[in-house]
Amino acid sequence: MFPSNIPVQNPDIIQLYSIPTPNGQKISIALEELGIPYEAHRMSFGASLSHPEYRKLSPNGKIPTLVDPIGPGEKPLLVMESGAILHYLARKTGKLMPSDAAGENQVLQWVLFQVGHVGPMFGQFGHFFKFAKDKTSDAYGVNRYTAEAKRLLGVMDKQLEGREWIVDSFSIADIALVPWINALDFYEGKEALDYSSFKNVVAWVERFNARPAVQRGQSIPAEGQGV
Ligand SMILES: N[C@@H](CCC(=O)N[C@@H](CS)C(=O)NCC(=O)O)C(=O)O
Incomplete structure (x- = not known):
């Protein structure tokens, strides 16, 4: 579920793979606003994004990506595309978006x-x-x-x-x-x-x-x- 080349400290919490560019910041800001536990991994442009292990998370080879080890139905969920990640986090927590x-x-x-x-x-x-x-x-x-x-x-x-x-x-x-x-x-x-x-x-x-x-x-x- 996690890229095997990137060490994980706490596999029970959300893992964010990012760089603090505008697309990356969207997710770290949302996670900070929500105050939920997560572990952040700083990627670098180039090799780390084209690594086959990372491409399993992000076929498009971009940041940000997120892994929730306890996603819908208690199953792990991998998400790429910042808009989809934001929507997922809002749905998961019932915050930062109206429920109707x-x-x-x-x-x-x-x-x-x-x-x-x-x-x-x-x-x-x-x-x-x-x-x-x-x-x-x-x-x-x-x-x-x-x-x-x-x-x-x-x-x-x-x-x-x-x-x-x-x-x-x-x-x-x-x-x-x-x-x-x-x-x-x-x-x-x-x-x-x-x-x-x-x-x-x-x-x-x-x-x-x-x-x-x-x-x-x-x-x-x-x-x-x-x-
Ligand atoms: N539509 C994507 C865009 C992601 C994107 O373009 N990320 C850039 C950083 S802001 C990236 O990973 N660039 C690396 C590259 O092109 O090699 C999203 O919203 O997540």
Whole structure:
């Protein structure tokens, strides 16, 4: 059930395999908010993600992945894809998501909005705006993803009008979205996106980042915690 090349201290609790990137932080933040016991293993880009033992957990070779030794029906459950992991943890604990079907669906639609739009588009923005700057003089990529990232910030800003959190109460949808907005600092792209004009987003991100569990979760797994 666990990758045999990664030592486990306590096989009875949830095991998280991650790196504190936005997709990884979503899960460590959720686990810290939930206050449930877990063991975190810090992976590294490259060999550790392509190791055949890790590929058994994540056929796509990405972080985060999670193993719950006591999953549904008391059987072990392996989960890849951060949106699915967040949903699993919320269902398991009955927290960070409303229990009624309509409320659950509201939260899920914003989680999927993050996974399908904000993550990939902000990632492309960062790529063209920062990392590929000296690889192409063509402005097409940077213009395309700057416009799309701005459009998405506008969608969230509108949704946040009169709301403290993206769906009324604090949920896995906030946990999915805000780490990706924080990544704009790493991309040095806030000015280019006219970030400060999205007032509701700015206030929401500050509110989110002030939470003690968020602050803890942002740097888990720590350096040296795992392979
Ligand atoms: N849709 C996936 C995306 C996961 C993803 O792209 N993870 C990145 C880190 S943020 C990764 O593992 N990159 C390693 C690589 O591409 O080699 C999710 O939400 O879990």
